[in-house]
Amino acid sequence: MIETLALVGATGAVGQIVRDLLERRNFPLQRIKFLASARSAGKQITFRGESHPVETLCPEAFEGVDLAIGSTPDDVAEQFAPWAVERGAVVVDESGFWRMHDHVPLVVPEINPEAARNHQGIISSPNCSTTQMVVAMKPLHDAARIRRVVVSTYQATSGAGVAGEQDLELGSRAALAGEPYDYQAFAHPIAFNLIPQIGSHKQAGYTSEEMKMVWETQKIFGDPSIRVCPTCVRVPVTNCHSESIMVETDRKVSVAEATQLFRDFPGITVIDDLANGEYPMPLSSNENDDVFIGRIREDLSSDHGLTFWCVSDNLRKGAATNAVQIAELLCRQTT
Ligand SMILES: NC(=O)c1ccc[n+]([C@@H]2O[C@H](COP(=O)([O-])OP(=O)(O)OC[C@H]3O[C@@H](n4cnc5c(N)ncnc54)[C@H](OP(=O)(O)O)[C@@H]3O)[C@@H](O)[C@H]2O)c1
Structure with a gap:
């Protein structure tokens, strides 16, 4: 069970579907927070029947976060992933920024689930194509x-x-x-x-x-x-x-x-x-x-x-579904 999950880029094309999948797949989480740019701050997102305000992405937003799923542009992912990792979170990132870094596993759960075990805080999901x-x-x-x-x-x-x-x-x-x-x-x-x-x-x-x-x-x-x-x-x-x-x-x-x-x-x-x-x-x-x-x-x-x-x-297997499957894999690997 994840205590707090942060969805970064929650208002985007992929982020909206990640939210939907977390709900429909009954992802084991206690608390969720939605992060995006200042443009979206204050917008309301409904999750499991409750309304949540979108918060502006900043380092402090990751205090107490265990798992972050990120669907943002590359430059935003470059910035926020270290903020999250420094505060003890694991990041599943959909952007292209971290994918080819040596210390970052690039995971498709049907293919190389074992690679996820070697993460050092960040796991990448591949490009949709x-x-x-x-x-x-x-x-x-x-x-x-x-x-x-x-x-x-x-x-x-x-x-x-x-x-x-x-x-x-x-x-x-x-x-x-x-x-x-x-x-x-x-x-x-x-x-x-x-x-x-x-x-x-x-x-x-x-x-x-x-x-x-x-x-x-x-x-x-x-x-x-x-x-x-x-x-x-x-x-x-x-x-x-x-x-x-x-x-x-x-x-x-x-x-x-x-x-x-x-x-x-x-x-x-x-x-x-x-x-x-x-x-x-x-x-x-x-x-x-x-x-x-x-x-x-x-x-x-x-x-x-x-x-x-x-x-x-x-937007599904090419992005949101794969990221949620990686998150589910992490939950299984840590139990
Ligand atoms: N679309 C696909 O099929 C697909 C597939 C695989 C991977 N990806 C990757 O997934 C990522 C997201 O793609 P997308 O298609 O969902 O893009 P999108 O619809 O443009 O959504 C981008 C998200 O990032 C947020 N964002 C942008 N700038 C930000 C900033 N400075 N600070 C905080 N949040 C910021 C946006 O928030 P606001 O709404 O507040 O601007 C929005 O929630 C990209 O890296 C993309 O390459 C996409």
Whole structure:
């Protein structure tokens, strides 16, 4: 049982869902506090039937806090996590800031739960596009060792937070009305468009979002020899990221074997009936914790390649669900 849990970034796209999951999963906590920027101070949030004021994030806010779940921008996470750890709290952080630090475990509970034991106060949850891909990779990797991945993402606007969600809706309305719209979260119009850049230029023509998929995958599997070639694209979909994934394994994995491996893995749902038009899509995956897989087929261009389509709610398994699962794991590991 956690005595006091602080939800940092409680007013954001991810934070709102963390709150909902803590309630619905009956997370074992006695007291909760909601933290955000000064812009939100005083707003009321209802949790388990009681109204709580949002408090401004500051070092003293972590006095008496045992566990903090953070869903804030990177620079805010850089600042607040040490405040919390210095006061004895464990931080489960969803931002990108701490993920690649050596002393910070990067955890997906279905894949590397044991890594959480080695934390020194901070545990990171991966990037949303990484999480659904590594969950899909895990059963294939265990069975036949994945050596290479080629992935293209189709990422929803909610991946850019509340501002991203609003940009799609208001930008679409403005475009249909023939009016101008000043996009807040995107450098180009997202209504009726695709943007083949997520994040900033990082290296060798790859963006920061793409390099996250490379480095985080290698860290989670503890295998820097896995080669990942990503292309990340923002699409005009409100929620749920989709990915076209091709993996090359040490030995050939048939479609039938892969389908069974996916079906047997916790947290994966297979929907794969092309003849009847059944496959995962963003609208049908919305507000669901699972990673959905379909269009499973042999790669026609390599001997040991398998390709498939993967959809997951980026605000759920890609963020809030994974963080709450890490928090639940911590509770189990300490009892
Ligand atoms: N969206 C996704 O699909 C997704 C998936 C995985 C990981 N993540 C990561 O999760 C984090 C949150 O993402 P989001 O999509 O929820 O963003 P968001 O909707 O923009 O929410 C950001 C939250 O951080 C708070 N915040 C911003 N600046 C702050 C400050 N200076 N001090 C205190 N609180 C501050 C905001 O509070 P106010 O409302 O008061 O401004 C809000 O609660 C990001 O690091 C993101 O990369 C997001």
